[in-house]
Amino acid sequence: DRKKRSFESRTSVTNHPLARKLFEIMSSKKTNLCVAADVTTSAELISLAEKVGPHICLLKTHIDILTDFSKETVESLKELAATHNFMLFEDRKFGDIGSTVASQYSGGAYNIVDWAELVTVHGLPGDGIIKGLMSAINGRPRGCVLVSEMSSSGALTSQEYVSGCCKIAENHTYFVIGFVSQSNVSSDPRFILLTPGVQLDKSVDGLGQQYVTPRAAVLERGADIIIVGRGIREAEDPEAAAIKYKEEAFSAYLERIEA
Ligand code: S5P
Numbered sequence: 182d183r184k185k186r187s188f189e190s191r192t193s194v195t196n197h198p199l200a201r202k203l204f205e206i207m208s209s210k211k212t213n214l215c216v217a218a219d220v221t222t223s224a225e226l227i228s229l230a231e232k233v234g235p236h237i238c239l240l241k242t243h244i245d246i247l248t249d250f251s252k253e254t255v256e257s258l259k260e261l262a263a264t265h266n267f268m269l270f271e272d273r274k275f276g277d278i279g280s281t282v283a284s285q286y287s288g289g290a291y292n293i294v295d296w297a298e299l300v301t302v303h304g305l306p307g308d309g310i311i312k313g314l315m316s317a318i319n320g321r322p323r324g325c326v327l328v329s330e331m332s333s334s335g336a337l338t339s340q341e342y343v344s345g346c347c348k349i350a351e352n353h354t355y356f357v358i359g360f361v362s363q364s365n366v367s368s369d370p371r372f373i374l375l376t377p378g379v380q381l382d383k384s385v386d387g388l389g390q391q392y393v394t395p396r397a398a399v400l401e402r403g404a405d406i407i408i409v410g411r412g413i414r415e416a417e418d419p420e421a422a423a424i425k426y427k428e429e430a431f432s433a434y435l436e437r438i439e440a
Contacts, residue, residue, distance in 0.1 A: 183370045184403055187438050188213075195371040199268070199298055199324040200358040203373060206238045206266055207406075213399075213434055214427040215239035215270065215375060217410030221246055223254040229414065230258060233423040234265030239299070239375075241270045241408060244291050255296040271297035274328060276305055279313025287317035294318055300325050301361060304346035311353045325356055330363040332378025333389040365403030376404035380412035381426070395426055399433035406430075 183191075192204040207213050216233045218240055220226050226247065230240055240262065244250060255269075262269050271293050275282045282302075287294045294317050302310055302325045314325060329346035330338045343366050350357040350372060359373030360366050366374065380392040392412075398404040407430045416422035 183368045183372065183374075183405075184365065184437055185440075186370050188405070188434075191370045195354075195358070197324055197354060197356075197358050197371075198322045200371065200373060202298075203238060203268060203358070206268065210236075210238065210266060211431055212236055212238050212427045213404075213406045213430050214423065215241050215406050215408045216413055216423060217241045217243075217272070217377065217408055218414070219243050219246060219410050220414065221248050223247055223249050223251065223257075226254065227257050227261070229419060230261045232420040233413065234261050234267060236420070236423040236427045237265075237267045238406065239268050239270045241272050242297070243272050244293070244297075245273075250290065259296060268299060269297045270299040270301075270326075272301045273297075274301045274303055275310060275314065275325075276303035277310070278306055279309040279311075279316070281313070282310055283313040283317045286314050287319075294321065294323060298323060299358070301328055302326070302357075303328050304342070304349050308349045308353060311349065311356055315356055323356070324358040326359050326361055326373070326375060327357055328361040329366050330361070332363055332376075332391055334385075334391055335389070359405070361408075362404075363402055373405045374403055375406040375408055376402055377408035377410075379404075379407045379409050379426070381429075382412070386411070395429040396433045399430055400437055404430075405434070 188204045189208040214237050216237050327346045329343045362374050376398040379398050395407050398407045413422045
C-alpha cells in the first residue's frame with residue numbers, strides 16, 4: 182500500500198528515473214514540499230527559489246505568467262535546482278490533442294521540454310496526449326503528473342474520470358509518475374500523489390480555491406507531496422513559512438508510514 186511505505190522504499194519499485202530521483206530528494210532532504218512559484222517577474226521567481234530552494238523537493242512554475250521570461254530565467258532556475266537539489270515542475274496543464282501538445286511542449290517562447298523535468302497534464306483528451314508529449318522529448322529524461330482531481334469548488338472530475346486517469350497512468354508508467362489529486366486516487370506505490378489547495382490560515386480564496394492543512398492533505402487525503410503557493414509566497418518571511426510547511430507535511434508523512 183502506497184500510503185504505508187517510505188519514500189526510500191518506493192525508490193526501488195518505480196522504473197522511472199525521475200520518480201526515483203524525486204523519492205531520493207524527498208528522503209535525503211526530508212521534504213515533501215512543492216512550492217507554487219506563481220510570481221510575475223523573473224527577479225521575484227529567482228529570489229523565491231533562492232529562499233525556499235533548500236526546503237523543497239519541487240519548484241512548480243507557471244512560466245507563462247512571467248512578464249519578462251527569457252532564456253536566462255531558466256538558466257538561473259536550473260542552476261538553483263542543481264545547487265539546492267530540487268526539480269523544476271512546469272504546471273502547464275496540457276489538455277489538447279497529441280499533435281498540438283507536442284508543439285506546445287517543445288516549441289513557442291518557452292520550450293518547456295528543454296528545462297522542466299516534470300509537467301502537469303490533463304487526462305481529458307485520452308492517452309494520445311501522452312504519446313504526443315513523448316514524441317517531443319528526444320531521449321531526455323522527462324515525466325508528467327496527471328491532474329486527476331482539482332482543488333477548486335465544483336470541479337468536474339468524477340469518479341469515472343479519476344479511474345480513467347489511473348488507467349492512462351498504469352499504461353504509461355515510462356512517462357506518468359503520479360497524480361495531482363485531492364484524495365487517495367491510487368494505492369500503487371510507484372505513483373506519487375501531489376495535493377494543492379494547502380494553506381494553514383485560510384479555507385478559501387474567494388475565486389474557487391479550497392484549502393486544507395498540510396496534515397489533512399497527507400493524513401486524510403493521501404498526499405505524498407503538498408503544493409503550497411500563497412501560504413508561503415505571501416508570508417512575511419517566505420523561507421520561515423516554507424520551513425513550517427515542510428516540517429508539518431514531513432512529520433505527517435512519518436506519522437502515516439509509522440502508524
Ligand atoms: O487542482 C489544482 C491543481 C493545481 S496544479 N489546484 C491548484 O491550485 N493547482 C495549482 O496549485 C494552482 O495552479 C496554483 O499554482 C497552486 C495553488 O496555489 P495557492 O496559492 O492556492 O496555494
